[in-house]
Amino acid sequence: MKKTLVAISMALALLALPLTGLAQGRITVVYDDSIPDIGITQLTEWGAVIRWNRRAAAQAGPQISAFFFQHETGHATLRTVSEDEADAYAVRALYNTNPGAIADFIQFEYALGWATDGRHRPGINRAQFVYNYWRSL
Numbered sequence: 171m172k173k174t175l176v177a178i179s180m181a182l183a184l185l186a187l188p189l190t191g192l193a194q195g196r197i198t199v200v201y202d203d204s205i206p207d208i209g210i211t212q213l214t215e216w217g218a219v220i221r222w223n224r225r226a227a228a229q230a231g232p233q234i235s236a237f238f239f240q241h242e243t244g245h246a247t248l249r250t251v252s253e254d255e256a257d258a259y260a261v262r263a264l265y266n267t268n269p270g271a272i273a274d275f276i277q278f279e280y281a282l283g284w285a286t287d288g289r290h291r292p293g294i295n296r297a298q299f300v301y302n303y304w305r306s307l
């Protein structure tokens with residue numbers, strides 16, 4: 171029941187966003203605190219499943235979580251595995267509604283230094299990428 175409500179509210183939120191993304195299919199959000207990340211998006215034939223780790227989100231705090239959630243929504247909406255495209259989507263999604271989340275995310279990534287998980291840019295590099303894209307809008 172709760173999962174259905176989340177999926178419905180996500181779908182409505184996506185419709186409300188004035189984005190040019192190629193929204194395809196249905197995006198379902200499933201809470202899964204066992205994943206080794208704050209969020210993982212799996213593209214499917216019919217849309218996408220965002221697995222969201224609420225425990226990791228609570229540790230990251232609401233602002234940084236807001237950015238990460240939009241990042242995952244970017245993977246799902248644009249149907250891309252590109253981390254840069256997903257970050258750019260998050261910046262566009264939060265540009266008017268919550269720019270503080272972008273700023274907090276940049277600080278968070280910057281503080282990670284050159285650490286990388288192998289999939290994403292190293293923190294400093296990712297912070298610079300997000301900052302540059304934000305400034306370009």
Ligand SMILES: [Zn+2]
Binds near residue numbers: 245253256
């Ligand atoms: Zn990603």
